[in-house]
Amino acid sequence: MILGVGTDLAMVDLFRKEWTKESSSFLYDIFTDKELELVDAGNVPAPQRLAARFAAKEAFIKGCGAFLNSTFPIKMKEIEIINKSSGMPVINLHGHTRKLLSTAGAGKIFVSLSHENIYASAVVIITDQIISPEEK
Numbered sequence: 445m446i447l448g449v450g451t452d453l454a455m456v457d458l459f460r461k462e463w464t465k466e467s468s469s470f471l472y473d474i475f476t477d478k479e480l481e482l483v484d485a486g487n488v489p490a491p492q493r494l495a496a497r498f499a500a501k502e503a504f505i506k507g508c509g510a511f512l513n514s515t516f517p518i519k520m521k522e523i524e525i526i527n528k529s530s531g532m533p534v535i536n537l538h539g540h541t542r543k544l545l546s547t548a549g550a551g552k553i554f555v556s557l558s559h560e561n562i563y564a565s566a567v568v569i570i571t572d573q574i575i576s577p578e579e580k
C-alpha cells in the first residue's frame with residue numbers, strides 16, 4: 445500500500461554557487477559525505493545532481509506528511525540518496541528519521557530523479573512493503 449507521495453522541483457543555480465565555494469556549510473548541512481562524493485564522480489555536473497537530491501529530500505518530507513503527524517524536524521542529512529550500480533537511485537534513511545518511518549510502518553521507498561541545466565526534480569513514493577535483505 446502507498447502511504448505517501450511527494451514531488452519537488454529545485455533550481456540548479458543555488459547548488460552551482462555553493463559547489464564552487466571552498467567550504468559550504470549549506471552543502472554539509474544537507475548532504476552526507478557519501479552523497480557529496482557520489483555526485484562528483486559522474487559525467488553530469490555535480491550541482492545538477494545535488495539539486496535533484498535536494499528535491500528528493502523535500503519530496504520525501506512531503507510524502508511523509510501524508511501519514512506522519514510529527515514529521516518535523518526531519519534532518520535532511522538523515523535522508524541519503526545513493527545509486528545502485530545500474531544508476532537507479534535509492535533512499536537510505538538514518539538516525540531519527542529511520543526510526544520514525546519504521547515505527548510508522550513504512551517499508552520500501554521509491555525515488556526517481558531528473559536533472560538538466562536549470563531545474564532538477566524528484567518524485568518519492570513511500571510504501572509499507574517489506575524490504576527484502578538483498579534490497580537493503
Ligand SMILES: CC(C)(COP(=O)(O)OP(=O)(O)OC[C@H]1O[C@@H](n2cnc3c(N)ncnc32)[C@H](O)[C@@H]1OP(=O)(O)O)[C@@H](O)C(=O)NCCC(=O)NCCS
Nearest residue numbers: 486488492493496526527530531532533556557558559560
Ligand atoms: C535512466 C535514463 C533514462 C536517464 O535519463 P536522462 O534523460 O538521461 O537523465 P535524467 O536527468 O532525466 O535522469 C538522470 C537520473 O536517472 C536516474 N537513473 C539512472 N539510471 C537509472 C536506472 N537504471 N533506473 C532508474 N533511474 C535511473 C538517476 O537518478 C539519474 O540521476 P543521478 O545519476 O544524479 O542519480 C538514461 O540514463 C538511460 O536511458 N539509461 C539506460 C536505460 C535504463 O537504465 N533504463 C532504466 C531501466 S528500464
